[in-house]
Amino acid sequence: MKKLINGVDDVVADSLTGFEAAHPNLVRVSHDPYYIVRADAPVDGKVGIVSGGGSGHEPMHGGFVGMGMLDAACPGEVFTSPTPDQMMEATSAIDGGAGVLHIVKNYTGDVMNFEMAAEMAEGTDVRAVVIDDDVAVQDSLYTAGRRGVGATVLAEKICGGAAEAGKSLDEVTELCERVNANGRSMGMALTSCTVPSAGEPTFELGDDEMEIGIGIHGEPGRERKKVASAAEVTAMLTEPILDDLDVGDGEQVLAFVNSMGGTPLIELYIVYAELAKILGDRGVNIARNLIGPYITSLEMQGCSITLLKLDEEMTNYWDAPVHTAGLRWGV
Amino acid sequence: MKKLINGVDDVVADSLTGFEAAHPNLVRVSHDPYYIVRADAPVDGKVGIVSGGGSGHEPMHGGFVGMGMLDAACPGEVFTSPTPDQMMEATSAIDGGAGVLHIVKNYTGDVMNFEMAAEMAEGTDVRAVVIDDDVAVQDSLYTAGRRGVGATVLAEKICGGAAEAGKSLDEVTELCERVNANGRSMGMALTSCTVPSAGEPTFELGDDEMEIGIGIHGEPGRERKKVASAAEVTAMLTEPILDDLDVGDGEQVLAFVNSMGGTPLIELYIVYAELAKILGDRGVNIARNLIGPYITSLEMQGCSITLLKLDEEMTNYWDAPVHTAGLRWGV
Numbered sequence: 001m002k003k004l005i006n007g008v009d010d011v012v013a014d015s016l017t018g019f020e021a022a023h024p025n026l027v028r029v030s031h032d033p034y035y036i037v038r039a040d041a042p043v044d045g046k047v048g049i050v051s052g053g054g055s056g057h058e059p060m061h062g063g064f065v066g067m068g069m070l071d072a073a074c075p076g077e078v079f080t081s082p083t084p085d086q087m088m089e090a091t092s093a094i095d096g097g098a099g100v101l102h103i104v105k106n107y108t109g110d111v112m113n114f115e116m117a118a119e120m121a122e123g124t125d126v127r128a129v130v131i132d133d134d135v136a137v138q139d140s141l142y143t144a145g146r147r148g149v150g151a152t153v154l155a156e157k158i159c160g161g162a163a164e165a166g167k168s169l170d171e172v173t174e175l176c177e178r179v180n181a182n183g184r185s186m187g188m189a190l191t192s193c194t195v196p197s198a199g200e201p202t203f204e205l206g207d208d209e210m211e212i213g214i215g216i217h218g219e220p221g222r223e224r225k226k227v228a229s230a231a232e233v234t235a236m237l238t239e240p241i242l243d244d245l246d247v248g249d250g251e252q253v254l255a256f257v258n259s260m261g262g263t264p265l266i267e268l269y270i271v272y273a274e275l276a277k278i279l280g281d282r283g284v285n286i287a288r289n290l291i292g293p294y295i296t297s298l299e300m301q302g303c304s305i306t307l308l309k310l311d312e313e314m315t316n317y318w319d320a321p322v323h324t325a326g327l328r329w330g331v
Numbered sequence: 332m333k334k335l336i337n338g339v340d341d342v343v344a345d346s347l348t349g350f351e352a353a354h355p356n357l358v359r360v361s362h363d364p365y366y367i368v369r370a371d372a373p374v375d376g377k378v379g380i381v382s383g384g385g386s387g388h389e390p391m392h393g394g395f396v397g398m399g400m401l402d403a404a405c406p407g408e409v410f411t412s413p414t415p416d417q418m419m420e421a422t423s424a425i426d427g428g429a430g431v432l433h434i435v436k437n438y439t440g441d442v443m444n445f446e447m448a449a450e451m452a453e454g455t456d457v458r459a460v461v462i463d464d465d466v467a468v469q470d471s472l473y474t475a476g477r478r479g480v481g482a483t484v485l486a487e488k489i490c491g492g493a494a495e496a497g498k499s500l501d502e503v504t505e506l507c508e509r510v511n512a513n514g515r516s517m518g519m520a521l522t523s524c525t526v527p528s529a530g531e532p533t534f535e536l537g538d539d540e541m542e543i544g545i546g547i548h549g550e551p552g553r554e555r556k557k558v559a560s561a562a563e564v565t566a567m568l569t570e571p572i573l574d575d576l577d578v579g580d581g582e583q584v585l586a587f588v589n590s591m592g593g594t595p596l597i598e599l600y601i602v603y604a605e606l607a608k609i610l611g612d613r614g615v616n617i618a619r620n621l622i623g624p625y626i627t628s629l630e631m632q633g634c635s636i637t638l639l640k641l642d643e644e645m646t647n648y649w650d651a652p653v654h655t656a657g658l659r660w661g662v
Binding site for chain 2: 002003004005006007011012014015016017018019021022055056058059063078190191207208210227229230231233261262263264265266267268269270271272273274276286289291293296298299301302303325328329330331
């Protein structure tokens with residue numbers, strides 16, 4: 001295992017130290033327990049939004065803390081759920097009196113711990129939306145039901161915009177449910193990643209093989225196949241999404257082409273070109289896009305595609321100003 | 332070789348097709364010859380800035396075309412200089428009447444071809460600044476003198492801000508020379524990358540080895556060593572920079588921690604934490620930073636560090652609004 005780390009037990013701590021040193025204008029970091037809050041938290045009268053999950057998916061979630069997106073993020077150890085006390089303390093720290101939304105990726109540990117945290121956060125009105133947008137598999141290694149992946153990034157941005165605009169907890173929660181209901185994703189891997197504490201690749205893949213439908217923790221997908229062209233891979237990811245998402249001629253989507261961490265931009269744009277062709281052939285209009293490493297799986301090579309069927313409200317809050325380490329525009 | 336591509340000969344063409352499809356609000360793409368210009372080019376009365384070089388370093392340079400940064404970028408084949416006709420046509424396409432600056436990384440082919448393009452671009456007042464910030468080696472496989480690396484990104488942003496503010500060709504050129512004179516970089520690799528047309532890794536590195544002082548095309552560096560901790564690696568990159576750059580107690584730098592493409596953010600922030608310690612111990616103040624994959628080497632795992640000693644003018648133009656696919660703030 002070759003990584004730029006100091007020790008397998010120090011990865012999350014050291015990375016958070018760097019994150020805090022790099023972005024004091026955006027965030028404050030608590031080290032015991034670990035959580036990241038926006039520098040001006042709590043924002044009085046604003047709905048607070050908290051997310052979190054295992055580390056190893058950066059910039060998600062800590063890189064999305066700031067104006068117009070998350071109020072707090074709770075990082076667990078690599079690919080390990082954060083604990084209820086992290087979530088509870090983060091929730092209290094950013095409670096501005098208008099209630100708090102937990103955006104939770106659908107993994108058993110995350111869901112259970114966020115539920116416990118909500119019960120523990122006495123005096124705060126907490127709602128939760130569980131994101132389960134991955135069409136690859138119905139149940140998975142760490143999941144009952146579909147996994148939560150790329151739509152999480154989009155939900156955090158769109159709901160963050162709504163909260164910043166003064167929407168109520170009911171409204172932000174409904175919007176988050178709507179993003180989840182209209183978002184679908186699927187991913188693939190060319191290589192495994194290596195969890196530092198494991199020291200070995202999570203799975204073995206032959207020199208000519210790829211895994212279609214991979215999870216962001218290296219969980220098995222739909223099938224292992226011989227490596228194919230970008231056009232074929234893009235079709236393998238997009239067709240199952242379009243089979244499941246009711247989007248047709250003349251409708252608008254946000255198209256998100258994500259790197260699993262080790263795949264560079266030059267390849268992501270090739271995938272985007274293929275995706276644009278497939279959607280164009282169906283008359284689906286890509287009204288917005290996002291291309292880059294936003295929900296990663298350490299250094300895994302591969303990509304995921306997320307399509308979100310847009311309505312006017314989602315589009316407006318997508319376009320709203322955001323100022324985080326990982327996404328920034330309009331400010 | 333496993334990559335998300337359609338064919339080894341289609342990589343640059345397909346990626347440009349995706350880039351054009353993704354960012355029609357920012358850029359226009361010429362396909363014969365290849366160059367990318369900002370959507371509103373030429374900007375009347377503004378100094379134009381053109382850069383370019385081999386592909387495989389994305390988002391550099393095409394991802395930096397747009398308001399506040401480059402007017403045009405010329406992509407060559409992977410790790411291959413663009414041709415003089417690309418540079419000449421791009422120069423003419425963005426000439427707004429106030430002259431054009433070529434920002435050229437110091438590689439023999441790039442320097443020669445940009446010189447030829449400047450001679451060919453009759454009727455346009457062209458200047459060139461050659462960036463040579465890499466302290467690792469004095470001469471290199473493709474270079475007489477030091478290689479041009481991370482300072483290129485900073486020069487493109489800062490000079491782009493100055494050109495947008497209406498500075499003259501003399502002033503923008505002098506500023507670019509000043510950025511180069513005050514910027515130093517060094518990089519390292521944990522793994523090689525694979526050039527698509529070669530199909531094999533550019534170099535072999537043992538399971539426990541790293542290359543210190545690597546170039547962005549996989550050119551050999553200073554030494555091959557056993558893999559070390561992030562703290563040790565950061566010191567190995569930073570000390571030669573500080574030996575060469577006259578920056579001391581109380582002075583300000585921009586600290587740029589760059590991924591070679593395959594190293595994820597969680598590791599870059601660990602390197603940043605170590606860099607902040609080293610600079611803090613010397614009393615050097617990190618006034619600005621940039622952390623992420625900005626000048627890459629395909630999927631190579633590793634990182635580079637660039638330090639730019641800041642003055643007030645550089646800082647102001649660094650902070651100025653920029654709207655490109657790869658860097659965006661203030662708009």
